[in-house]
Each structure stands twice: as C-alpha cells, then as structure tokens.
Amino acid sequence: xxxxxxxxxxxxxxxxxxxxxxxxxxxxxxxxxxxxxxxxxxxxxxxxxxxxxxxxxxxxxxxxxxxxxxxxxxxxxxxxxxxxxxxxxxxxxxxxxxxxxxxxxxxxxxxxxxxxxxxxxxxxxxxxxxxxxxxxxxxxxxxxxxxxxxxxxxxxxxxxxxxxxxxxxxxxxxxxxxxxxxxxxxxxxxxxxxxxxxxxxxxxxxxxxxxxxxxxxxxxxxxxxxxxxxxxxxxxxxxxxxxxxxxxxxxxxxxxxxxxxxxxxxxxxxxxxxxxxxxxxxxxxxxxxxxxxxxxxxxxxxxxxxxxxxxxxxxxxxxxxxxxxxxxxxxxxxxxxxxxxxxxxxxxxxxxxxxxxxxxxxxxxxxxxxxxxxxxxxxxxxxxxxxxxxxxxxxxxxxxxxxxxxxxxxxxxxxxxxxxxxxxxxxxxxxxxxxxxxxxxxxxxxxxxxxxxxxxxxxxxxxxxxxxxxxxxxxxxxxxxxxxxxxx
Amino acid sequence: xxxxxxxxxxxxxxxxxxxxxxxxxxxxxxxxxxxxxxxxxxxxxxxxxxxxxxxxxxxxxxxxxxxxxxxxxxxxxxxxxxxxxxxxxxxxxxxxxxxxxxxxxxxxxxxxxxxxxxxxxxxxxxxxxxxxxxxxxxxxxxxxxxxxxxxxxxxxxxxxxxxxxxxxxxxxxxxxxxxxxxxxxxxxxxxxxxxxxxxxxxxxxxxxxxxxxxxxxxxxxxxxxxxxxxxxxxxxxxxxxxxxxxxxxxxxxxxxxxxxxxxxxxxxxxxxxxxxxxxxxxxxxxxxxxxxxxxxxxxxxxxxxxxxxxxxxxxxxxxxxxxxxxxxxxxxxxxxxxxxxxx
Numbered sequence: 001x002x003x004x005x006x007x008x009x010x011x012x013x014x015x016x017x018x019x020x021x022x023x024x025x026x027x028x029x030x031x032x033x034x035x036x037x038x039x040x041x042x043x044x045x046x047x048x049x050x051x052x053x054x055x056x057x058x059x060x061x062x063x064x065x066x067x068x069x070x071x072x073x074x075x076x077x078x079x080x081x082x083x084x085x086x087x088x089x090x091x092x093x094x095x096x097x098x099x100x101x102x103x104x105x106x107x108x109x110x111x112x113x114x115x116x117x118x119x120x121x122x123x124x125x126x127x128x129x130x131x132x133x134x135x136x137x138x139x140x141x142x143x144x145x146x147x148x149x150x151x152x153x154x155x156x157x158x159x160x161x162x163x164x165x166x167x168x169x170x171x172x173x174x175x176x177x178x179x180x181x182x183x184x185x186x187x188x189x190x191x192x193x194x195x196x197x198x199x200x201x202x203x204x205x206x207x208x209x210x211x212x213x214x215x216x217x218x219x220x221x222x223x224x225x226x227x228x229x230x231x232x233x234x235x236x237x238x239x240x241x242x243x244x245x246x247x248x249x250x251x252x253x254x255x256x257x258x259x260x261x262x263x264x265x266x267x268x269x270x271x272x273x274x275x276x277x278x279x280x281x282x283x284x285x286x287x288x289x290x291x292x293x294x295x296x297x298x299x300x301x302x303x304x305x306x307x308x309x310x311x312x313x314x315x316x317x318x319x320x321x322x323x324x325x326x327x328x329x330x331x332x333x334x335x336x337x338x339x340x341x342x343x344x345x346x347x348x349x350x351x352x353x354x355x356x357x358x359x360x361x362x363x364x365x366x367x368x369x370x371x372x373x374x375x376x377x378x379x380x381x382x383x384x385x386x387x388x389x390x391x392x393x394x395x396x397x398x399x400x401x402x403x404x405x406x407x408x409x410x411x412x413x414x415x416x417x418x419x420x421x422x423x424x425x426x427x428x429x430x431x432x433x434x435x436x437x438x439x440x441x442x443x444x445x446x447x448x449x450x451x452x453x454x455x456x457x458x459x460x461x462x463x464x465x466x467x468x469x470x471x472x473x474x475x476x477x478x479x480x481x482x483x484x485x486x487x488x
Numbered sequence: 489x490x491x492x493x494x495x496x497x498x499x500x501x502x503x504x505x506x507x508x509x510x511x512x513x514x515x516x517x518x519x520x521x522x523x524x525x526x527x528x529x530x531x532x533x534x535x536x537x538x539x540x541x542x543x544x545x546x547x548x549x550x551x552x553x554x555x556x557x558x559x560x561x562x563x564x565x566x567x568x569x570x571x572x573x574x575x576x577x578x579x580x581x582x583x584x585x586x587x588x589x590x591x592x593x594x595x596x597x598x599x600x601x602x603x604x605x606x607x608x609x610x611x612x613x614x615x616x617x618x619x620x621x622x623x624x625x626x627x628x629x630x631x632x633x634x635x636x637x638x639x640x641x642x643x644x645x646x647x648x649x650x651x652x653x654x655x656x657x658x659x660x661x662x663x664x665x666x667x668x669x670x671x672x673x674x675x676x677x678x679x680x681x682x683x684x685x686x687x688x689x690x691x692x693x694x695x696x697x698x699x700x701x702x703x704x705x706x707x708x709x710x711x712x713x714x715x716x717x718x719x720x721x722x723x724x725x726x727x728x729x730x731x732x733x734x735x736x737x738x739x740x741x742x743x744x745x746x747x748x749x750x751x752x753x754x755x756x757x758x759x760x761x762x763x764x765x766x767x768x769x770x771x772x773x774x775x776x777x778x779x780x781x782x783x784x785x786x787x788x789x790x791x792x793x794x795x796x797x798x799x800x801x802x803x804x805x806x807x808x809x810x811x812x813x814x815x816x817x818x819x820x821x822x823x824x825x826x827x828x829x830x831x
Binding site: 055056059060063064066067068069070071073074076077078079081082084085087088089090091092093095096097098099100101103104105107108109110111112114115116117118119120159163164165166170172173174176413414415416420423424427428431435438442445446 | 542543544546547549550552553554556557558560561562563564565567568569570571572573575576578579582583585586589590592593594597598637638639640641642780781787790791793794797798801802805806808809812813815816819820827829830
C-alpha cells in the first residue's frame with residue numbers, strides 16, 4: 001500500500017478513536033453542570049450524588065480525549081507536511097486559538113471540577129464545571145471552524161513563494177472573520193455541538209435507565225432522567241433541523257458531496273428523487289435494491305419537487321468523491337437520527353405521564369441508545385470527510401477570482417515512507433485497542449458501583465456491591481481507594 | 489505599527505516562552521514520574537506522589553499543545569519539516585504522553601496489586617522516555633539536521649540518534665528528575681519527604697556531570713552555537729546566571745529553603761531555554777547540508793496579517809491563561825493530601 005492510503009487510514013483511525021471522547025465530554029459536561037446547578041438551587045442530596053458520580057465518569061473520559069487529541073495535532077505535521085505548509089497560515093491560527101482559548105480553560109478548571117470538591121465552595125465549583133463545559137465547547141468551535149474552512153474556504157488568497165527556485169503556493173488570510181464565518185462553519189458547528197449534546201443526554205439517560213431497571217440508586221437515577229430526557233428531546237429535534245440546513249447548502253458549496261451522499265449519478269431536467277435505502281454501485285452508476293421517493297431530494301433542497309439537483313455526471317471525473325461510503329454513512333446517520341427523535345419523544349411522553357419506570361422496553365431502549373448516538377456522530381463525520389475527497393482543501397471562488405484547492409494526494413509528507421506510517425499504525429492500533437478495553441472496563445466498573453448514596457432499595461443488590469457500599473459508608477472510597485499499604 | 493520582521497521576532501520569543509513554560513511546568517511532572525518508583529514505597533506513598541501532580545499535569549501539557557499550534561500558525565514550514573522529519577520520534581513521544589495520561593487516570597481505579605504495578609511501570613517508563621525524546625529533539629535542533637533545498641528532511645532515524653543529541657537527552661532527563669524531586673520535596677512530608685531529600689543529592693551530581701559534559705560537547709561539536717554571543721557580548725551573562733542557578737540548588741536545599749531551590753531549578757530551565765534560543769537564532773531548524781537550506785524566522789514565517797492576528801489572540805488569551813493557572817495552583821497549594829476524589 002502506498003503512503004497516501006496508509007496516511008489516510010491512519011488519520012481516519014486516530015480521529016475516529018479520538019472522536020469517541022470529545023462529544024461525550026461536551027454532552028456529559030452539560031448534564032453535569034445542570035445536575036450541579038440543581039443541587040446548588042435545591043440542596044437536595046441526590047443531585048449532589050449525581051454530580052459527583054458524573055464527575056468521575058467525566059474525568060476518565062476527558063483524560064482519554066486529551067491523550068488522543070494531541071495525536072491529531074501532531075499528525076498534521078508528521079503525515080501531512082505539504083498540507084501543513086499550504087494551510088498553516090490559515091488553519092494554524094485556528095488551532096493556536098483553540099489552544100489559548102479552549103484547552104487552557106478546560107484543563108485549568110478541570111482540576112477544580114475533579115479534585116476541588118472539598119477545597120472550594122459549591123458555587124465556585126459550579127462555576128468551574130460551567131467553565132469546563134464551555135472550554136470543551138470552545139475547542140469544538142475552533143476545530144470545526146478550521147475543518148469547515150477546508151470544506152468551504154473563505155477570507156484568503158493564494159500567494160506563490162519562491163523556495164530556492166521552486167514556486168510554492170500557500171493559502172494566506174485576507175479577512176480573519178470571513179475565514180471564521182466561512183459559508184459552512186455555523187451550520188456545521190451547531191450540528192456538531194448538538195450531536196454531542198444528544199450523545200451526552202442519551203449516555204446519562206442510559207445509565208439512569210439501567211439503574212431503574214436494576215432498582216439501584218433510584219433517587220439519583222430519577223433526578224438525572226428529569227434533565228437528560230428533555231435535553232435529548234430538544235437536542236435531537238434541533239439536530240435534525242441543523243442537519244437539514246447543512247445538507248441543503250451543499251448544493252451550492254459542495255454539489256459533488258451532496259450527489260455522492262444521495263448516490264445521484266445522472267442529472268436530468270425533472271425533479272430528483274431521494275433514496276431511502278439502497279446499495280450504490282459507482283462503476284455502473286446505479287443503486288441496487290434502492291427505494292426512491294420521486295422528487296423528494298428536489299423538495300428537500302429547493303422546496304419544489306420538479307427542480308433538478310445536479311448529479312455526479314456534472315463533476316469532472318477526477319474531482320468526484322467516492323459514493324458508497326458517503327451514501328451509506330449519511331443514511332445510517334439520518335436513520336439513527338430519526339430513531340433517536342422518536343425515542344426521545346416516547347421517553348419524554350412517558351416521563352411526563354409518569355409511566356417511564358413501568359415501560360421496561362423503553363428503559364432498555366434508553367440503555368442501548370448511546371451506541372446509536374455515537375454511531376450517528378461518527379457516521380456524520382465520515383460522510384463529511386469522505387464526501388470532501390479528492391480534495392483536502394476545496395477549491396473556491398473569492399470575489400470572482402478562482403482559488404486553487406489542494407488534493408489529498410498533494411498534502412502528504414515527502415520525507416515519510418510507507419513503512420514508517422505502517423509501523424506507526426501498528427503501534428497506535430495496539431495502544432488504542434488496549435486503551436479502549438481499559439476504558440470500557442473502568443467505565444463499566446464505575447457504573448456498576450454507581451453514585452455514592454445509600455438508599456433503602458439497595459438491599460436487593462448482589463453481595464459484592466453491598467460490600468463496596470459498606471466500604472464507602474466507612475469513609476474509604478472504592479475509586480482510588482487505598483490498597484491498605486500492601487507492599488510495605 | 490509593528491513591522492513584519494519585528495512580528496516574526498516576537499513570535500520567535502513567544503514560542504520560546506511557550507516552550508520554556510512547558511519545560512518548567514511539565515518538567516516537574518515528568519520528573520515526578522521518573523522518581524515515582526524509586527522514592528515512593530507502598531500504595532499510599534505512590535498515590536501521594538501521583539496526586540502531587542494530579543490536578544496540574546493536564547494543564548501543564550497544554551503548554552506543549554499550544555506550542556505546537558503556535559508553531560504551526562507562526563512558522564508553518566518549520567512545523568511541517570520538524571514533525572515530518574522526526575516522524576518516529578514524535579510518534580513515540582505521543583505514545584509516552586498517552587501512556588502517562590492513562591497511567592495516572594487508571595492506576596487507582598481498580599483494587600488490584602498487579603493492575604497498579606502495571607500502571608506504576610507505565611507512569612515511570614512514559615515519563616522517562618518522553619524526557620529523553622524531548623532532549624534528543626532539542627539536541628538535533630541545536631546540532632542541525634540534513635535539510636533539502638525544499639526544506640524537506642533528508643535523513644532518517646539514525647541521523648537523529650547520535651552521541652550529541654543523546655547527551656542532550658540525558659541532560660534533559662536528569663534536569664527534569666532534579667526539578668521533579670525538588671517539587672516533590674515541597675509537596676510531601678514525613679518519611680516520604682525524607683527519602684526524597686536523600687535522593688536529591690545523587691540526582692544533582694548526575695545532572696551536574698551531564699551539564700559539564702554537554703557544555704564542553706556543545707563548544708566542540710556545535711561551534712556556531714556561540715556566534716550570536718560574539719555579536720552581543722552581554723549575552724554571556726546568561727551562561728553565568730545559569731551556572732549560579734545550578735549551584736544555588738544544593739545551597740538552597742542545605743539552607744532548608746526548598747521553595748528557593750525550586751525557583752533555582754526553574755531558573756536553570758529558563759537559562760537553558762535562553763541559551764538554546766540564542767544558539768539557534770535566527771534559525772528555527774539548522775540545515776547540516778547547505779547553510780541556505782536552513783529554516784529561519786524569515787523564510788518560514790506566516791503572512792504579516794496572520795502573525796498580527798495571532799498576536800492579538802495571544803494578547804487577549806494569555807492574561808486569562810495566566811490568571812486561571814495561578815488560581816488553580818493557589819487552590820492546590822500546600823502539601824498533597826488524599827481524599828476520595830484523588831487518583
């Protein structure tokens with residue numbers, strides 16, 4: 001395999017693994033803040049138990065996000081040196097702003113959030129929690145701005161530099177705010193953040209529903225659900241709306257991506273249909289086993305069923321993205337999104353009626369819901385990034401002047417060999433597999449132990465858990481608890 | 489307004505400050521990791537050692553992340569050349585930083601002796617190797633690396649692992665160990681503190697030995713490192729202050745003023761960062777092939793507009809960064825204690 005495909009695989013693998021954690025941190029951050037806010041306002045102990053419990057889950061998740069995130073920052077330079085030279089002037093400034101505005105904020109206040117419970121007042125602690133949440137959201141702002149600039153560049157021009165006789169192009173900023181508010185950044189940012197809030201809400205709902213099913217920590221679980229379920233409802237619906245806005249704009253900014261997502265191969269004069277499902281075959285230019293609603297894509301894009309949407313045949317062959325992956329991933333995302341909206345409506349209705357606890361099937365659906373939310377988040381990004389191909393930076397027109405883009409194949413590091421990339425893929429493959437196993441193990445362990453509060457219902461618990469709870473009630477904590485000076 | 493050349497110089501200085509901030513702050517974290525298995529006996533002491541940096545290491549690491557981002561933005565060609573040229577070294581550094589983070593985070597989450605021993609080893613090895621790699625990278629930058637006319641790195645891993653960078657790696661590692669041991673002394677008490685105090689002396693002598701060796705080696709192997717001193721003789725005050733700061737470490741420990749000793753090790757790091765910057769200026773990456781292939785602050789810089797915008801970003805952001813970093817260090821001041829939220 002050549003350096004290009006290996007570098008792309010490496011980037012895809014490391015970014016997808018990284019992206020397990022940040023959306024959960026953002027989403028969980030909001031739930032944590034709201035739980036703690038409820039505690040500060042009501043002084044009810046169940047809220048405090050909830051906030052402290054989610055803090056521990058948050059801390060583990062956050063550490064994983066930080067650890068896997070540095071990899072991304074390094075990889076731009078290690079694997080994509082030519083790309084870095086081309087975009088550094090633009091992309092680098094967004095990345096540096098992320099460091100200064102977001103990373104310092106979240107990591108500084110994280111210390112107080114996690115370790116400061118006994119050191120600062122509850123209001124200062126609440127403020128720290130809010131800052132951590134805002135910091136994680138700000139980091140999403142800058143990285144999504146940078147990524148959106150690659151998709152729909154704006155506020156820049158191309159300058160040619162003489163490097164010892166070789167002329168090299170470079171994108172340079174002309175208008176910072178036009179770069180930040182490029183045509184897709186607001187839509188994509190709101191959609192990304194909402195995707196994170198959906199994940200966080202379903203994650204909290206999942207663990208809480210699990211406790212209700214097992215009749216453990218029911219006070220805490222009910223408190224958490226009363227915030228998570230409405231958040232899920234609002235966030236899933238808004239997520240659908242912003243997703244629609246994002247997709248609609250593609251017809252102007254990235255028609256090739258839209259055509260690939262919808263497997264729309266041939267243009268025509270009539271309205272364009274929408275595939276509900278199917279298996280596209282790019283070589284044959286058709287979709288197998290597809291169900292197509294006539295005129296539907298035209299209606300979604302233009303609001304009229306007979307207005308044609310341009311197909312892939314209008315794109316020069318060398319500029320066409322792959323079709324199968326964007327099509328499948330886009331449909332997986334939309335399908336899961338729709339299912340999550342329905343689940344959020346059903347859960348909210350039952351919660352409002354007070355019947356949620358009795359509907360065990362609904363609770364079980366909530367238990368598995370974070371998997372759907374996670375897959376939808378990942379699928380959305382896969383659609384966005386594979387649909388951008390073969391460009392790493394899209395070509396554009398600025399004030400009537402055509403600006404060159406950069407192809408993914410032109411962005412590689414000249415000095416890096418396939419062997420080096422392969423060895424790094426193997427290294428990170430092993431490391432990440434181990435980390436994932438440990439993360440799941442620790443997360444499960446924490447969820448099994450649960451919030452530190454003793455409730456009457458807990459008598460039905462298995463003996464092991466009972467022992468753990470006894471230990472808590474005697475002052476020692478199972479998390480980070482001492483091993484009783486074992487190796488003295 | 490500030491001229492384009494002045495902007496490039498300011499960013500050279502700001503990058504130096506970011507790197508220096510990282511070395512001082514994460515330097516003691518790495519040093520604590522290196523000392524961890526040697527000074528802490530038993531689970532409670534190991535947890536005390538880990539929790540001495542518990543709330544701080546994450547924020548300290550952000551200095552490196554921001555340094556990377558700022559280098560990317562201010563001198564994209566230098567970022568691209570160094571990161572792609574040091575491919576394997578940087579990927580190993582990443583593995584170490586990940587290893588350190590998860591070792592701290594996971595170690596105390598499960599009640600099992602073997603589990604904790606594995607993460608103790610992870611914490612130690614990742615801190616040790618990360619320190620070495622940072623030093624090796626610095627050594628290569630001082631001594632120069634093979635660069636093509638297009639600024640691409642023209643060597644491989646073997647060109648990075650020769651005696652001079654390895655010596656700088658050992659110097660960095662011993663310096664971080666010394667810095668970390670003084671920090672730990674400040675944060676602990678009782679028997680643990682006593683054991684740390686006894687460890688400081690041998691670490692100091694190892695460091696002092698490396699300091700002497702690398703000083704001579706630099707003068708012999710990297711003659712151009714002193715070029716800038718010839719233009720600006722007053723800069724000779726830096727190595728003199730460096731020596732005084734080094735000598736002040738045992739003096740302050742003897743006087744039982746560990747805070748002063750910690751200040752001294754921090755000043756040693758500042759002095760090294762200054763010497764490093766003066767040695768390479770105005771280059772960012774020195775070419776060992778043709779001199780004109782070197783990346784300098786002039787041929788690697790971003791556009792004037794970007795450097796200006798970034799200066800505003802830094803001007804707005806840095807006061808916030810420093811103020812809440814200060815707040816966090818204030819809240820977690822004093823001897824380390826364990827509570828139910830500790831690692």
